[in-house]
Amino acid sequence: MSRQSTDLWSDELERLLREALQSIRFGTVTLVIQDGRVIQMEKNEKIRINRTGHIDGSGI
DSSP states (O other): OOHHHHHHOOHHHHHHHHHHHHTOSSEEEEEEEETTEEEEEEEEEOOEEOTTSOEEOTTO
C-alpha cells in the first residue's frame, strides 16, 4: 500500500467501521476524509414508528 492508502485506512478504522455496520439495521455510515485521512465517521440510524405507536424497523 502507498503511504496515502495507509493513512486513509487502518486496523482501528476497520474495527470501528465493522462495529458501526454490525450495530445498524437501517441507515447510513459515512466516512469524512480530509487531506487523505479519515477524520470522522458518522452513523445515522433510521427508526420508524408504526401507526400503533410501536417502534418498528420495517418499511424503511
